[in-house]
Amino acid sequence: MISAKCDYIRLGFVFLPNSISPSASACLNLLFTQMDIPEKYKYLFKFLIIGASGSGKTCILRRYTEGKFIPNMPHTIGAEFGSKIINVDGTTVKIQIWDTAGQERFRSVARSYYHDAVGALLVYDITSRDSFNELASWLSDARTLASPDIMIVLVGNKKDLQDSDGHVTNWEASAFAQDNDLHFLETSALTGENVEEAFIQCVRKLVFKIKNGELDPDRLKCNRHSSSLTFIEQSKLNSIPQVHVQNNDSTLSYECNC
Numbered sequence: 001m002i003s004a005k006c007d008y009i010r011l012g013f014v015f016l017p018n019s020i021s022p023s024a025s026a027c028l029n030l031l032f033t034q035m036d037i038p039e040k041y042k043y044l045f046k047f048l049i050i051g052a053s054g055s056g057k058t059c060i061l062r063r064y065t066e067g068k069f070i071p072n073m074p075h076t077i078g079a080e081f082g083s084k085i086i087n088v089d090g091t092t093v094k095i096q097i098w099d100t101a102g103q104e105r106f107r108s109v110a111r112s113y114y115h116d117a118v119g120a121l122l123v124y125d126i127t128s129r130d131s132f133n134e135l136a137s138w139l140s141d142a143r144t145l146a147s148p149d150i151m152i153v154l155v156g157n158k159k160d161l162q163d164s165d166g167h168v169t170n171w172e173a174s175a176f177a178q179d180n181d182l183h184f185l186e187t188s189a190l191t192g193e194n195v196e197e198a199f200i201q202c203v204r205k206l207v208f209k210i211k212n213g214e215l216d217p218d219r220l221k222c223n224r225h226s227s228s229l230t231f232i233e234q235s236k237l238n239s240i241p242q243v244h245v246q247n248n249d250s251t252l253s254y255e256c257n258c
Helices: 022-033 057-066 104-111 129-133 135-145 170-179 195-211
Strands: 002-013 043-051 079-088 091-100 119-125 151-157 183-186
Touching: 043 057, 043 135, 043 195, 057 079, 057 091, 057 119, 057 151, 057 195, 079 195, 091 195, 119 129, 119 135, 119 195, 129 135, 129 170, 135 151, 151 170, 151 195, 170 183, 183 195
Parallel strands: 043 091, 043 119, 119 151, 151 183
Antiparallel strands: 002 079, 079 091
């Protein structure tokens, strides 16, 4: 059985690509962990959505946290943030989701959000071979910079456009996933197909490994009561980069630059 509660925030940071510090990134983690302290959950899992620009990462986040497709999403510059509390197989988990910038010039910024992530969606656009060819680089970053036990799901987005010329085939993606020990799904942020399932697969595998003693939640820093993310000092809040909350209402189109 799966139940859920979710939140979404759009962040537009004002900084140069290399100007965010690890401490500022940690402060943001702390800040958003505190947004709904009264809620009850057993584990806090930090998730990433990574991949090339234009693959639809932000659209996936919005579909999952808000249940809707937002057309004409602009490129992510800093990060998008969303959270969702779900109950998977009797265990209540909060997923803290960071959607990172995919453009190369913001790559160093994106890397600053990887710390302590235990789950990731590695996203490519099935209509873009370039985005598929970049997967190895993104995967290397995740396995180098995030938790060594990070659970990664390969996501081929824009499944609704799979009949377009030159698309990446399911066979190619399945082979990449098998070679790199990844779960694999094709999704559509437009229709919602398999979007929830991509996150659920990742959460279910993490919970299973914790219950079986294969993973230590304290070492992963995902046990709510043992995590260091249980308080935030006002002085740290003051060092967080400037944040703008933006609303983008556009005419309907599939175009997603996120």
